[in-house]
Amino acid sequence: MVSAAAQAGVVAACVVLFVPMGLAGWHLSRNKVLFFSGALFVSLAVGVHLSPYLPSVPHLLATSFFVPGPGAASAAASSSGSSCVPFLHRVSWSDAASAGSSSAGAAANGLGGGTARTWSWPPSLASACGFARLSRDDASLLLNGSWVMVAGDSQARLLVLALLRLLLDPAAAAAAEPELFRRHSDYRAAVPARGISVDFVWAPFESNLTRLLREDLRLAPRVPDVLVLGSGLWHMLHVTDAASYGDALASVAGAAKSLRSPLPVPPPHMFWLGLPHLVNHMLNTDAKRAHMNGTMLRTYDHEVDQRGLVRGDGGPFLLLDVGKLTQGCGQHCTADGMHYDGEVYDAVLHIMLNALVIESQQRI
Numbered sequence: 105m106v107s108a109a110a111q112a113g114v115v116a117a118c119v120v121l122f123v124p125m126g127l128a129g130w131h132l133s134r135n136k137v138l139f140f141s142g143a144l145f146v147s148l149a150v151g152v153h154l155s156p157y158l159p160s161v162p163h164l165l166a167t168s169f170f171v172p173g174p175g176a177a178s179a180a181a182s183s184s185g186s187s188c189v190p191f192l193h194r195v196s197w198s199d200a201a202s203a204g205s206s207s208a209g210a211a212a213n214g215l216g217g218g219t220a221r222t223w224s225w226p227p228s229l230a231s232a233c234g235f236a237r238l239s240r241d242d243a244s245l246l247l248n249g250s251w252v253m254v255a256g257d258s259q260a261r262l263l264v265l266a267l268l269r270l271l272l273d274p275a276a277a278a279a280a281e282p283e284l285f286r287r288h289s290d291y292r293a294a295v296p297a298r299g300i301s302v303d304f305v306w307a308p309f310e311s312n313l314t315r316l317l318r319e320d321l322r323l324a325p326r327v328p329d330v331l332v333l334g335s336g337l338w339h340m341l342h343v344t345d346a347a348s349y350g351d352a353l354a355s356v357a358g359a360a361k362s363l364r365s366p367l368p369v370p371p372p373h374m375f376w377l378g379l380p381h382l383v384n385h386m387l388n389t390d391a392k393r394a395h396m397n398g399t400m401l402r403t404y405d406h407e408v409d410q411r412g413l414v415r416g417d418g419g420p421f422l423l424l425d426v427g428k429l430t431q432g433c434g435q436h437c438t439a440d441g442m443h444y445d446g447e448v449y450d451a452v453l454h455i456m457l458n459a460l461v462i463e464s465q466q467r468i
């Protein structure tokens with residue numbers, strides 16, 4: 105069974121790897137050609153950030169992933185990529201010690217910092233859809249010239265850390281950490297060589313996110329190319345009312361939609377960072393253990409799905425399903441029942457980057 109799947113994977117890999125290689129491979133270095141699938145290198149050549157010099161680029165994503173583009177060719181080009189989006193979260197987890205090549209991949213990324221678990225896409229899925237862990241160079245190429253803004257609570261901060269660990273060399277990423285983790289404050293980092301800027305905006309409540317979208321970003325001369333938002337833990341702890349959380353999410357969704365409609369430039373790629381799985385008995389205060397139980401988490405998750413926020417529900421955000429990933433990594437990936445090991449946020453990050461690869465390809 106395993107070998108049949110592996111064989112199918114190899115066949116699929118040959119198709120996605122060698123067909124585009126023949127078409128477009130000549131200007132890539134040997135390593136990149138060996139590494140990339142078609143989706144990856146077409147997109148990396150264009151990048152997430154489309155400059156104003158390309159005003160005629162069709163806004164394929166302005167309304168939704170699945171709306172066909174104006175031209176038959178672009179619709180055909182995008183169909184294979186977008187049909188892979190539902191599979192992005194199908195990662196599997198294994199113990200790093202016994203995981204062979206995938207743990208080597210994590211180590212090569214300089215991530216993990218002692219984590220016992222490592223994630224990977226099943227090889228057949230990875231090759232059929234072209235999913236791949238991006239190296240530092242590939243990630244910087246994809247994000248070249250881009251402004252990435254991540255706003256939310258501590259989960260958002262941990263995603264920024266994963267991004268910095270991928271983009272910066274290990275020493276620079278370690279040096280950035282104390283500043284990034286200064287309590288309740290914003291943070292900005294840059295990769296000058298690539299013109300990449302990364303902003304973390306401390307926004308623990310949904311009202312903070314709505315304000316960011318309606319006021320700060322609306323008045324800004326430029327909007328981020330990639331916008332990742334997420335909150336809910338503070339609401340659960342301090343307000344403890346799922347219906348009110350849902351109303352607040354509906355406001356965020358409305359603000360996000362109005363932000364992108366009148367723009368003369370392509371709208372930001374938007375992602376919503378879902379709530380993590382909470383391990384109630386490990387939470388570190390009485391108030392958290394009382395308010396943040398499985399019942400509340402389910403009702404809060406339900407609101408995320410039902411308030412016009414995420415793509416599946418007509419919203420602008422692609423859901424990064426942190427709940428599923430934290431649950432996949434398991435209890436031994438968290439010390440406080442709420443914040444998880446770096447490997448989890450590395451998985452979230454790579455799901456996001458691979459979604460960007462697909463979206464960038466659709467925008468061509």
Ligand SMILES: *[C@@H]1O[C@H](CO)[C@@H](O)[C@H](O)[C@H]1NC(C)=O
Nearest residue numbers: 149151245248249250298299
């Ligand atoms: C990166 O972006 C800058 C503009 O922001 C552009 O001048 C440069 O050519 C890009 N580099 C690559 C490799 O695409």
Ligand SMILES: *[C@@H]1O[C@H](CO)[C@@H](O)[C@H](O)[C@H]1NC(C)=O
Nearest residue numbers: 306307308309310311312315
């Ligand atoms: C976030 O919103 C809360 C409640 O509206 C407010 O008290 C707080 O000052 C805001 N924080 C930031 C960083 O804007």
Ligand SMILES: *[C@@H]1O[C@H](CO)[C@@H](O)[C@H](O)[C@H]1NC(C)=O
Nearest residue numbers: 344394395396397398399400
């Ligand atoms: C979960 O937390 C809510 C809010 O504090 C509380 O009303 C409810 O009784 C709790 N449920 C369980 C099963 O502990």
